[in-house]
Amino acid sequence: MKFISIVMGSKSDYEVMKSCSETLEAFGVSYEMIVSSAHRSPERTASYIQEAEKKGAQCFIAAAGMAAHLAGVLSSKTVKPIIGVPMSASALGGIDALLSTVQMPAGMPVATVAIGKAGAINSAYLAMQILALNNEELATKLKEDRVSKAKKVETDSLEIETIISA
Template sequence: MAKPFVAILMGSDSDFPKVEAAIGVLKKLSIPYEVRVHSAHRTPDATHQYVTGADQRGCAAFIACAGMAAHLAGVVASLTIKPVIGVPIDAGPLDGLDALMSTVQMPGGIPVATVAIGKAGAKNAGYLAAQIIAVSDADLAERLKADRAENAKEVLAKNEALQKQLNG
């Protein structure tokens, strides 16, 4: 059986600089992933084919990144019962607020886990996908724990450096 992977979809290639934050997390944690540009509005048939195919090939979670009208996560969620994480992209005149509202306001029964707007949200989407997979992967759970411990160590080191600076 193929190793579970995360499918990352973005509505436009212009979203890629934000999506890289999710990719970085998945790489760091050694989680296989695929990245595709698919639009809920401009390529609905291709989106449908990709999502259903990825589902059948062992996709464990989907990350859907889109700006403005941001219907991509909802469309993906309508096609699978696997977890879907929506990342609103800060694009357009409303700087992502429109995408946030479009992503988070799903009808009952078709959930989309929605993270913060932009790059921080994409990073958290990567971590959330990892946590979902870690429920049934003890090795990944240990890698996540080690990553958290390393993050805590970095914060404590920054505090120590600040205290030295302040106290001369």
């Protein structure tokens, strides 16, 4: 079974990352979600990556705050795509996690999305776009979603124009 793996550095990341899993569910994309810390449980993290790949993980989404080394650790253990979601877990509002996630050495790529909920949702979309390279049904669903979003903007615009004209 092919799926997307969502790895959170802490249970506290779940409230934000459930937006990621809900987005995947809306498109019928399988996922697995676990908590495993790059710092507090490095052995668990390393063994999970191997297990997930054997089970069919096609892409990994790593959510972590503060030092946010989780995405980098995943990148060091697999050649599958890694998407990092910086979490707002410190007094710095997630900027520390963003900088940590985006500053990977050459040859160890991590695609990095926005801090928090928007990043969680976009990580799901980016992972699905990666899967859609070899899945025409998913590609079609993503295209239809874009059309739907464009129509919503047009509808919202017409409603505002009507209010302004009145």
